[in-house]
Amino acid sequence: MKDNFLLVCESLALKMLSNANFSLVSVDMPISAKHDDVSGLCLRFSGEILSNSMPCLITITAEGKCPEPLNVLVKVNCEETVFGLNLLNRIVNFLS
Numbered sequence: 001m002k003d004n005f006l007l008v009c010e011s012l013a014l015k016m017l018s019n020a021n022f023s024l025v026s027v028d029m030p031i032s033a034k035h036d037d038v039s040g041l042c043l044r045f046s047g048e049i050l051s052n053s054m055p056c057l058i059t060i061t062a063e064g065k066c067p068e069p070l071n072v073l074v075k076v077n078c079e080e081t082v083f084g085l086n087l088l089n090r091i092v093n094f095l096s
Contacts, residue, residue, distance in 0.1 A: 005038055008038050009041060020047065036067060038063075039063045060075075
């Protein structure tokens with residue numbers, strides 16, 4: 001039997017790492033008394049725009065309970081606004 005936090009974390013990380021050239025920087029797994037509540041799970045990824053070597057940071061936060069569909073919040077932090085918006089749209093598409 002696997003932990004629900006680990007299942008959700010593994011699923012999100014595999015989708016991100018298999019669709020884009022990012023590195024997983026950190027994972028925040030909150031301690032909860034409820035085993036099916038993954039609220040507060042946060043994964044941080046880092047990458048680089050190849051044309052100008054600018055860093056790009058992505059934060060994915062999950063909210064909700066495991067038997068139900070989760071609400072996933074994606075934030076992209078990048079100096080290139082147009083690139084960051086396009087990247088955000090692509091991430092949302094392959095995570096949904």
